[in-house]
Amino acid sequence: MKVAALLAERQVRWTELEMLCARIESTGSSGLPPETLTRFATLYRAVCADLALADAYQLPPGTVHYLHALVGRCHNQLYRGKFFDFEAWGRVLLIDAPQTVFNDRCVQLVFVLFWGVFLLSAYLAATPSAWPQYAEEAITREQITTLETNFKNPPHGRDPSENYVMAGYYIQHNTSIGLQCFVTGLFIVPGLGTLVFNASFLGACFGYMARPDVPEGINFYEFVTAHGPFELTAIVLSAGAGLRLGISVLFTRGWTRLSSLQLAAQDAMPVMGSAMVLFFLAALVEGFVSPSNLPYAAKATVAILSSLLLLIYFVVLGFPRGGIRATR
Amino acid sequence: MAPRSDTRQSGTHQSGTEELDATIRIATPENIAFQYQLAGPFRRLPAFLIDLAIRMGVLFLMAMVVGMLGLLGPNVASPIWMVFIIIYFGLEWFYGTLFEALWNGQTPGKWLLGLRVLTTSGQPINGLQAVVRNLFRLLDLMPPLPLAAFIAGAPIVATLPTGLVGLMSCLMSPRYQRLGDWLSDTIVVIEEKAWLPGTVKLEDQRAAQLATYIPPTFVVNRTLAQALATYVERRPYFSLARRREIAKHLAEPLVAKFGFPADTGYDLLLCALYHRTFIEAQPGEVGGDHRAFGSQPQAYGSIQPPQAEGIYFVK
Numbered sequence: 001m002k003v004a005a006l007l008a009e010r011q012v013r014w015t016e017l018e019m020l021c022a023r024i025e026s027t028g029s030s031g032l033p034p035e036t037l038t039r040f041a042t043l044y045r046a047v048c049a050d051l052a053l054a055d056a057y058q059l060p061p062g063t064v065h066y067l068h069a070l071v072g073r074c075h076n077q078l079y080r081g082k083f084f085d086f087e088a089w090g091r092v093l094l095i096d097a098p099q100t101v102f103n104d105r106c107v108q109l110v111f112v113l114f115w116g117v118f119l120l121s122a123y124l125a126a127t128p129s130a131w132p133q134y135a136e137e138a139i140t141r142e143q144i145t146t147l148e149t150n151f152k153n154p155p156h157g158r159d160p161s162e163n164y165v166m167a168g169y170y171i172q173h174n175t176s177i178g179l180q181c182f183v184t185g186l187f188i189v190p191g192l193g194t195l196v197f198n199a200s201f202l203g204a205c206f207g208y209m210a211r212p213d214v215p216e217g218i219n220f221y222e223f224v225t226a227h228g229p230f231e232l233t234a235i236v237l238s239a240g241a242g243l244r245l246g247i248s249v250l251f252t253r254g255w256t257r258l259s260s261l262q263l264a265a266q267d268a269m270p271v272m273g274s275a276m277v278l279f280f281l282a283a284l285v286e287g288f289v290s291p292s293n294l295p296y297a298a299k300a301t302v303a304i305l306s307s308l309l310l311l312i313y314f315v316v317l318g319f320p321r322g323g324i325r326a327t328r
Numbered sequence: 329m330a331p332r333s334d335t336r337q338s339g340t341h342q343s344g345t346e347e348l349d350a351t352i353r354i355a356t357p358e359n360i361a362f363q364y365q366l367a368g369p370f371r372r373l374p375a376f377l378i379d380l381a382i383r384m385g386v387l388f389l390m391a392m393v394v395g396m397l398g399l400l401g402p403n404v405a406s407p408i409w410m411v412f413i414i415i416y417f418g419l420e421w422f423y424g425t426l427f428e429a430l431w432n433g434q435t436p437g438k439w440l441l442g443l444r445v446l447t448t449s450g451q452p453i454n455g456l457q458a459v460v461r462n463l464f465r466l467l468d469l470m471p472p473l474p475l476a477a478f479i480a481g482a483p484i485v486a487t488l489p490t491g492l493v494g495l496m497s498c499l500m501s502p503r504y505q506r507l508g509d510w511l512s513d514t515i516v517v518i519e520e521k522a523w524l525p526g527t528v529k530l531e532d533q534r535a536a537q538l539a540t541y542i543p544p545t546f547v548v549n550r551t552l553a554q555a556l557a558t559y560v561e562r563r564p565y566f567s568l569a570r571r572r573e574i575a576k577h578l579a580e581p582l583v584a585k586f587g588f589p590a591d592t593g594y595d596l597l598l599c600a601l602y603h604r605t606f607i608e609a610q611p612g613e614v615g616g617d618h619r620a621f622g623s624q625p626q627a628y629g630s631i632q633p634p635q636a637e638g639i640y641f642v643k
Contacts (some may be wrong), residue, residue, distance in 0.1 A: 003606040004527045011524060045358055052360040058550065060557030060606065062525035069522035071362040075354075076444060076519065080432050080452050164406040168413030172420075179421060183466045186507075258510060265460050265511045272463075 006057060010050060017043040018070060024077045044074045093277065094317060097270035102318030106247055107240030107271070113192075114199045114236050121203025126210045138204035147205065151216040151223065160292075167287025174231065175279040178238035182272050185242015186249075186261075195239040202232075226289045226299040229307045230282035237275035241268040274313075281306075352503060352515065354450030364450070364517035367443050369498040369506075372516055378437035383419050390415065424462040429455045444519045448503065457512040464508035468494030527606050528560050530599050536608065538600035542586060548605045552578075560602045563595065571595040 020040045029037060050057075051067040059067070101107050125135040136144065177194075185191030206224075209217040248264030249257050289302055351363045394412045398405035418426075427435040433445035433453050445453050445461070453461075472487035494506040503515045530536070548556070555578065563571050572594055579594035588597070 002608065004608075007524075007527060014524065048356065048358040048360045051362060055550065058548075058553045058605070060525070060527065060561065061554055062557070062561055066522040066524045068362045068364075069520050071356070071360070072354075072364055072517075073519055073521070075356055075362070075450070076432060076446075076452070159402070161402040161406045164410035165413070168410035172413050172417035175417060176420070179463060180466065183463055186464070186467060262511060262513055266456065269456055269459060 003058060003060065007059075007063065013043055013046060014050075014067075014070060017047055017074065021070075021074050021077055025073075029077070040074075041078065044071075044078060047071055047074070089273075092270045093273055097274040098314050098318030099320065100267055100271055100318075101237065101240075101274070101314055103320060104240060104244060104271070106244040107237060110195060110240035110243055111236050114195060114232075114239070117196055117199035118203040118206075121200040122207035122210070125204040125207030128211075135204050135208040138200055139208065144208065147209075147220070148214075148216050151209075151219040154219050154222065163287050163291065166291075167283050170283035170286050171280055174234075174283060175276055178234055178275055178279050179272075181235065181238040182242040182245075182268070182275070185239060186245045188243065188246035191239055191242040191246065195235070198235060222296050222299065223290050225296075226302040226306075227282045227286035229303055229310060230278045230285060233310055234275045234278035234282060237271055237278065241271040241275065244268050244271075350504070352450075352517065354446075356450070364446075365520070366504050367516040367518050368504045369495055371441070371518070372443065375435070375437035375441045375443055378440060379423065379435050382436055383423055387416060387419065422459075422462065424465070425455075425458045428453060428458040428462070438516075442519050442521075443516050445514050445516050448513050448515050453512070453514055457514055460512035461508035461514055464511055465494075465506075468497065468506045468508055525561060528602070530560075530603055530607075532596065532599060535596060535599035535603050538592075538596060539604040539608065541588070542600065542604055546586070548601065553605055556598060556602045556605060559598055563599075568595075 017040070020036065020043065024032065024040065047067065047070055051064070051071055054064045054067060121138060124131045125138060128134075139147070181191055181194045184194065205220075208214060209220040211217065245261065245264050245268060248260045252260035255263065285302060285306070289299060350366045350368065352366055353361050353363055355361045390412055394405070394408050397408055424435050428445055431439065434443070438444060445458075447453055447457065469489035469491050470493045471490060473490050474484055475482040475486040475488060476484055494508075497507045497510065498504045501510065503509075505515060509515060559575065559578075566574065575594035575598050579592075579597045582597060582601070583590065583592050583594075
């Protein structure tokens with residue numbers, strides 16, 4: 001049989017497959033009757049066989065090209081990804097993330113670094129005798145003035161209707177910073193730079209506000225208490241997950257550098273996921289609890305409860321209990 | 329991400345022509361290998377810009393609607409603005425993730441330009457890969473170019489992404505992967521809808537006549553058949569002199585070999601050979617022509633592919 005006759009025979013099936021493929025591309029496979037799907041699979045296998053034998057049939061190059069494209073399109077419709085697997089997401093957030101964090105040296109290192117710089121900076125800013133003008137240098141004069149005017153009054157003067165907008169803004173702004181911190185962590189220096197800058201800046205603010213001669217301090221602390229635990233933990237987690245990426249390129253544990261990086265990215269995603277959840281929670285607290293009329297005791301209780309929740313999440317859920325990761 | 333060590337073998341194993349044509353060979357569970365053309369950075373940039381425009385457009389429309397609803401009073405406007413800001417955040421970071429996961433590796437921009445994201449082994453991407461490759465676009469767009477370089481007095485934070493990191497990464501990868509692709513082990517391929525060219529109808533009747541004079545013992549091997557098909561498919565686009573010039577290299581030795589008169593048209597001879605190889609069975613030739621299978625073993629002699637038999641029973 002010559003190619004012309006062969007093509008005339010096969011063309012009918014190929015065209016039918018093409019039409020079926022276009023139908024599945026536009027409407028998805030769920031709406032089609034099972035016979036059609038079986039037909040699709042059968043025709044796909046047939047065209048695969050045609051392509052495999054293209055050399056033997058001496059098909060012209062143009063036809064072979066057509067077959068490659070057709071098989072490619074059908075392959076993409078036949079084998080599809082699955083995304084909305086909520087059970088898997090829950091498993092990742094409640095089991096994988098805490099266990100990764102608990103064992104992750106990078107998160108621990110970043111934790112120590114962040115709080116070390118934070119406390120040092122707070123100490124220097126709070127005691128003018130240790131480093132005169134430290135607060136002015138770390139925060140700058142204008143920022144100090146802004147801080148002082150912002151916290152002149154106790155933080156319940158805000159119109160409650162504004163809370164929603166502010167909560168949305170906190171979610172967008174803080175989570176974006178966390179994600180940036182994570183992504184730039186691949187290059188190590190920018191990620192750690194963001195972290196240390198934030199630690200020293202925040203530390204200086206806290207230290208400056210703790211000075212006895214700064215009357216706005218009491219309002220400042222009343223505002224930041226409630227959302228502090230979630231937000232600061234979240235930024236530490238983001239930077240730690242980012243640092244894990246950068247470190248994985250340097251220390252590959254026997255993999256190639258690329259594979260090591262790919263594995264690290266895979267392992268870092270649960271941590272980043274939990275960091276995002278924490279950013280969302282922190283933003284809600286910051287938007288609705290921190291500026292509210294609630295007495296300070298209530299806001300402190302929120303802070304204590306959220307700290308407890310974090311402890312349970314990372315220590316109780318995260319405590320190593322064997323499984324796949326125990327050997328790593 | 330797919331199995332970790334062995335899958336990327338199928339991608340890195342490339343022969344010379346595949347590197348030249350920037351194609352990637354993918355082995356399917358059906359145990360055949362087919363090719364995709366890889367999408368380079370400048371094929372992907374327009375898709376990215378389309379997606380960017382769609383994102384901007386959606387946000388602009390939503391902002392107008394929300395702004396109008398805001399006239400109803402602050403108690404209504406505030407929660408709506410919160411939703412708007414959260415959607416803005418979601419679009420900024422997860423627009424690509426969402427579409428690539430839901431649309432099987434395509435965003436609207438990629439769909440318009442016929443691109444699709446796959447794993448390096450040709451499988452569909454999973455949610456994790458969609459997240460990773462879209463998060464790390466931030467790095468691919470680096471380094472930022474401060475607008476202050478062009479506009480005097482522009483604030484130092486106002487910057488334009490240059491995308492040089494992604495471009496360099498694409499150029500250094502044999503598979504045009506940007507950083508996000510490297511990290512998530514994905515590639516972007518061109519999914520084209522090719523049309524079936526079929527065989528060429530030769531309007532010149534002399535070709536069919538000449539074909540009968542070609543010695544029946546002459547065997548057209550695989551490479552010659554490919555060359556013939558390529559030539560005949562393209563010859564309508566050439567002038568007569570050009571056809572003669574191109575056909576000469578192949579036809580001159582054949583004229584001598586077949587013992588044809590020296591004034592035989594080179595173009596005509598190739599057409600005749602094409603006719604004999606692809607279109608018309610020789611008289612006395614029955615069904616399966618073994619010569620058509622070139623160097624293939626006898627086992628392939630059955631024209632019906634083994635897997636294709638089932639289709640006669642379904643409907």
